[in-house]
Amino acid sequence: MNKFKISIVFLLVSMLVACSSYTSKGRYQIEQDHSPDNIPPLGHVEDVNPRYEPYSIGGNKDYNVRGIDYKVLTGITELTERGKASWYGNKFHGHLTSNGERYDMFTMSAAHKNLPLPSYVTVKNLENNRQITVRINDRGPFHEGRIIDLSYAAAHKLGILKNGTAEVEINLLHFPAEEDSANQFNGEYFIQYLVTSLPDKANDLGKAHSQQYQVASSFIREDKLYKLRLGPFNSQLKAENILAKMKNIYPEAFILHNQ
Known part of the structure; x- marks a missing residue:
């Protein structure tokens, strides 16, 4: 066996050993939990500020x-x-x-x-x-x-x-x-739900959704496109509640925050 073949064999064996070492630990690189090696000063760490938060998308199923x-x-x-x-x-x-x-x-x-x-x-x-x-x-x-x-x-x-x-x-x-005082007025929240090139469509949809959700409607014109928005909302929570309903029709809708 020449030196080139020996090197290839050695490399393959090394990779197999590394892979078997990693998989034996599962998703974590460390097998046994322990204290951090380098501990930063912790005197400045304060308790969290408790407040209302909507449930996260992940981790809330049985x-x-x-x-x-x-x-x-x-x-x-x-x-x-x-x-x-x-x-x-x-x-x-x-x-x-x-x-x-x-x-x-x-x-x-x-x-x-x-x-x-x-x-x-x-x-x-x-x-x-x-x-x-x-x-x-x-x-x-x-x-x-x-x-x-x-x-x-x-x-x-x-x-x-x-x-x-x-x-x-x-x-x-x-x-x-x-009682979501932490999410109350801190700038303005808008929902952008559609981009269209048809001005009549932008106008009609804006009026319809403004009446449906009892909030102001507007659009931003860029070149020949119209970006339809609802708002402003003075609460992120209110914007999120309406966004959840609008996503049934406009799955690409999202919240904009102007401070």
Whole structure:
């Protein structure tokens, strides 16, 4: 066997070893979870600002893990639970959470088996009386007796990093949609739902949808095209509610935000 063939064989063996090493760990590059190698200062990390948020598209259907069925409690307004809190760190950092966001272990987030995503809860460490507020955007922990999995930063603030777990009480913070003060007037929101080259069509559709949804209508003319819009709305929530209805007819409709 000449040197060229030996090199090819060596390369193929190396690739197979690398692939088998990766697949043995599944979707994560690290087999065992652990603390971050380089820990940034965490004193500046503050509790999240709880507010109303619409449920995310991902992560809010009933699901099954390891043969166990879990029900997502959509529509829930009250919840108090006591049990063990744990934390998850470097293994999962940068990977997608259950609602499609990127897990950042240095933010105040957490995982829960049943609460809708996202949700906000207070977590009180019953062993040292520390309390934090976190945003639920992931699923877990799937260990008996554990009710919440905290990010590294949240676990640090709650004082459970050393022992790994602690007895806690969690309470759901509920914000009705009509009390969405965080999404109230902050610039103007518009729904752009159609682009047409026909001015009469733009005019007729604008009047019809303005009357249907009881909101102003307008269009932006660029060259020979007319971009039809509804608005302004002074609330992102109101714009999202109407957008959901309009998408049945205009699937490409989207929200514009002018500040």
